[in-house]
Amino acid sequence: MSKIIEISGLSKEYSGRKVVDGLDLEVERGELFGFLGPNGAGKTTTIRILTTLTKPSSGQVLINSTDVAKDPERVKSDFGIVQQHLSLNRDLTIAENLELHARLHHLSPRDRRERISELLDYVELSDYADYLVDDVSGGMKRRAMIARALIHRPKLLFLDEPTVGLDAQTRRRVWDLIRKMSSDGATVFLTTHYIEEAEALCRRVGIIHHGKLIVLGEPLDLRRKLGMIAVEMQTNGNATKYIYFPGRAEASEFIRGLPGTQRVVMRESNLEDVFIELTGQKVLGD
Ligand SMILES: Nc1ncnc2c1ncn2[C@@H]1O[C@H](COP(=O)(O)OP(=O)(O)O)[C@@H](O)[C@H]1O
Ligand SMILES: [Mg+2]
Numbered sequence: 113m114s115k116i117i118e119i120s121g122l123s124k125e126y127s128g129r130k131v132v133d134g135l136d137l138e139v140e141r142g143e144l145f146g147f148l149g150p151n152g153a154g155k156t157t158t159i160r161i162l163t164t165l166t167k168p169s170s171g172q173v174l175i176n177s178t179d180v181a182k183d184p185e186r187v188k189s190d191f192g193i194v195q196q197h198l199s200l201n202r203d204l205t206i207a208e209n210l211e212l213h214a215r216l217h218h219l220s221p222r223d224r225r226e227r228i229s230e231l232l233d234y235v236e237l238s239d240y241a242d243y244l245v246d247d248v249s250g251g252m253k254r255r256a257m258i259a260r261a262l263i264h265r266p267k268l269l270f271l272d273e274p275t276v277g278l279d280a281q282t283r284r285r286v287w288d289l290i291r292k293m294s295s296d297g298a299t300v301f302l303t304t305h306y307i308e309e310a311e312a313l314c315r316r317v318g319i320i321h322h323g324k325l326i327v328l329g330e331p332l333d334l335r336r337k338l339g340m341i342a343v344e345m346q347t348n349g350n351a352t353k354y355i356y357f358p359g360r361a362e363a364s365e366f367i368r369g370l371p372g373t374q375r376v377v378m379r380e381s382n383l384e385d386v387f388i389e390l391t392g393q394k395v396l397g398d
Contacts, residue, residue, distance in 0.1 A: 115174075116141045116268055116299050117162065122171030123323075124157050131157050133323035135171070139301060141267075144294040146314030147303040148383065150393075154323040155303035156196055159272050162301070163193050175268065189217075192261030196272040196303075198253055200245045206256045207232065207241040210263060217264040231259040235289060251282030258289060269293060271302040275309060287313055307384045319387055326390050334386045342385055343367065344377040354388065356381055 117139035124132040132154045139145045147155050160166040162173055164184035173180040175187045200209050207228060214224040232238045235255040240248050248256070254274065261269060274290065275283040290313055294300050304310055310317045311331050318328040327334060339356025341363040347353050357363040363378050370376065387393075 114141050115139065116143075116176060117301065118172075118174040118177075119162075120172050122158070122161065122173060123169050124154075124161060124166065125169045130169075131323050132161070132168070135320075135323075135325055137318060137325060137328070139299065142294075142297060142299055144290070144300045144313060144315050145302070146310040146317040147301065147320060148305070148307070148310040148317050148387075149303075149320035150305055153305075153320045155305075155320060156272055157323075158320070159193070159270050159301075159303060163191060163270055164188060189264060190266060191268040191270060192264070192266040193270045194254075194257045194261045194272065194274060196276065198257075200253060200256060200260070202245045205242050205244055206237055206248065206252075209245065209256060210260050213260045214263050219263070227263060231262055234262070234292075235259045249282070251278050251285060254278065254282075254286055255289060258286075258293075262293075267297070268299045268301070271300060273303055273305070275304070275306070283309070307382055307387075311383055317383065319383070319390070321387070321391050327386060331383055334383065335381050338381055338386055338389055340381055342379055342381040344379070345370075346375055354385060356385065356389075 115138050119135055119137045122132055122135040123130055135158065147158065149155055157166065161168050162175070162180065164180055164187065167181060176190050178187050180187050201212065204212065210228045210231065211224060214227060219227060232241050235258055237252060237255055237259065240252060245253060271290065275286050278286065290300060290302065302313070314331065316328070316330055318325050320326070339358055341357045341360055343355045343357065343363050343366060345353045345355070355366065357366065360378070367376055367378065
């Protein structure tokens with residue numbers, strides 16, 4: 113039994129509109145999985161269903177073989193969640209936020225003390241334990257939310273857009289933390305609309321568009337299927353045309369055959385190319 117998440121035929125409708133549409137997906141124990149898609153694709157709704165906050169219109173989710181809709185209390189102790197929006201209590205310090213959460217999970221006073229100190233150390237916030245939430249940076253708030261989600265030692269962690277709004281350097285620090293949790297054995301299910309985040313972190317990605325999973329696989333395999341090298345060309349109408357080649361040699365040969373006036377860019381392909389090719393839209397990233 114190596115699957116930790118099993119999603120079948122999952123749909124969610126709001127006012128007759130399907131925002132999650134027939135999702136089938138399985139995540140292996142220990143995997144670092146990325147759910148990539150533009151804003152409004154249905155990522156948060158999916159996470160909300162997986163974490164028992166919203167009921168699906170149809171379909172089924174199993175976490176550790178337990179049906180999430182039938183036994184939400186049982187699965188709740190199996191996972192931790194870091195929501196997309198800041199969800200710390202701003203009237204409390206970082207340590208008090210963790211303390212509150214530890215009490216909700218019924219940790220004993222001694223276990224609470226040890227666990228909070230261990231986690232603050234883990235996310236490198238020990239020096240900020242007694243700071244009020246508003247007095248620390250965005251990256252620190254995000255790391256505090258991650259620490260809070262880990263309080264009850266869940267083996268499965270949901271991270272909804274873990275680095276949204278963070279600067280490049282802070283984002284990398286959160287990436288390091290996510291890698292550390294993964295190598296410490298947690299299964300990580302993260303959503304993102306940043307291509308480079310999915311490529312940098314995830315062993316496997318699913319791309320979601322209008323509530324549908326349009327492609328699933330390892331980033332390198334997906335790029336290989338499309339072509340590892342992209343050539344961008346300006347068309348007469350000032351639009352950009354993308355052509356893909358297995359390697360630089362093939363791309364160079366193609367470029368040599370073009371009129372000398374044609375302006376082209378040759379570069380490595382990426383997951384955004386996969387997305388554009390499948391949807392005809394360029395909507396990922398900032
Ligand atoms: N509670 C809700 N009521 C109505 N529509 C919703 C609700 N939650 C989300 N939606 C709609 O569902 C779609 C998917 O939203 P969401 O899951 O938040 O996407 P993402 O996280 O990928 O940006 C959006 O069009 C959003 O407006
Ligand atoms: Mg979202």
